[in-house]
Amino acid sequence: MSSIMTNASAMTALQTLNTISKNMATTQSRISTGMRVGEAADNAAYWSIATTMRSDNKANSVVQDALGLGAGKIDTAYTGINDSIEVVDQIKEKVLLAKSASTEDRAKIQSEIKALQAHLTDSINAANYAGSNLLQTDSTDTINTKLSVISSYNRSAAGAVTTGTIEVTFAETRLIDSGADVGILDTTATTTGTGAVTQSILTLDVTAANLDDTDFNGLLTAVEAGLKKMATGAAALGAAKSRVDLQTNFVSKLSDAIERGVGQLVDADMNEESARLSALQVQQQLGIQALSIANSNSQNILSLFR
Template sequence: MSSINTNASAMTALQSLSATNKNLSITQGRISTGLRVAEASDNSAYWSIATTMRSDNKALSSVQDALGLGAGRLDVAYTATNSAIDVVDKIKQKLVTAMSASEDDKLKIQGEIKELQGQLTSIGLSANYAGGNLIANDQTETELNIVSSYDRTADGTVKVNTITVDLSKTQLLDETGTDGGILADVMAIELDGTEDNDGIQAHLDTIEDALKQMADAAATLGAAKARVDMQKDFVSKLSDAIDRGVGQLVDADMNKESTRLQALQVQQQLGIQALSIANSNSQSILSLFR
């Protein structure tokens, strides 16, 4: 039956064209954003998971910055400690030489020792990084806490973990670089030319004790630096893995979407033609009245 009030064919064609246009709009949005799930209405579960993971990844970026800062401070302190060990070794050599030296030579050796002690001060005060010094300080800070991770448990709670370094084991000098810390007794060594071998031996015993403690300090700093470097590498890989995980949830398959776009464009053209044909059917009724 032909009716001028109801064009069923045109209604069907219009519904089909509307559905095609809607799918075309969705596909075009995915291609322009590169996302299959761009907002909560696309897939609330995936969107929620992706949003949380992106937020955690931003926190991991701050963790990487903190690890980089901590690695820098530890590296400077470790390098300075090793340099200080070399200088103390030279003081030990001078003392051994003084064992068989004359009074006048001992005074000359003392002049060399004083210069080496000045070098220790220079090393200690130069070991600054980002406003902090781990080997020459006033010990107001007894620990160095380096943010190492941002962890989320299964129940959704989060915790920030740190790598802790005991600074009481790494202090070589005080904040003036002339006293305090492991090198306090070494900085106090002074030959007046009258020392006998027993007196020089006492200084050598002081040197040996300081070298042992300095070796422990270097080991502490080296171990902490190695752990920070490993954690920094892990956090970097973890961040990349999270990015990939988010991508698998929300990224659009561009090959698939481009193919779908072409198909929908063809469907749109056919739908327009079908609607045009359906609308022209009612015009043929006019010919009956001619």
């Protein structure tokens, strides 16, 4: 039945055209933004997951910055303690040489030892990074007893957040004590020979009066004890350095993996969207043509009255 009051064909064509126009708007939005899920209305579940993971990735970015700062502090201390071990080894050699040297030669050897001791002090003072010097700390400070580097940001399924840390204890790496002189290099030891001197590695003096073999053995023992503790400190710094490097690499890969995962949820497939847009443009043209044909039916009715 043809009617001039109700054009069912035109109504159907218009509804189809409206649907096509809406789909085109959605596709154009995806192409312009590059995102399939840009807001909660697009897909609430995917949007929620993506928002949470993006937040976690921002936290991982902070962790990477913290690891970078911690790496600088640990690397600096590691370089400093390795240099100090080499210098103390040279001091040990000088003490051993002085044991069988004449008084005049001991004075010459002592001048070399003083130069090495000065170098120790200067290099340790210079092993400072961003205001932190792990080789020169205060043993009387009971609050700041270790370096803690944030290494991870962890969130449980229930939403509880914890952070991982990489720690270096100051007592293991303290070569010079700025508070009580109980660092590895400034701890004094008393020899039991005729000279009976009380010296540390930084104050060691082979020209002290009445030094005998027992005194020299005591000095060498003290130097060896210091070297052993320095080796322990270097090992602690080396282990921390290795952990920081590993964690930095892991967090970087984790951040990339999360970014890819989020992209799979919300990113638009540009090839697919481009093909869909082309198809919708054809559909739109056909819809307009169908609406035009439906509207022309009423004109055909007029011809019957001519």
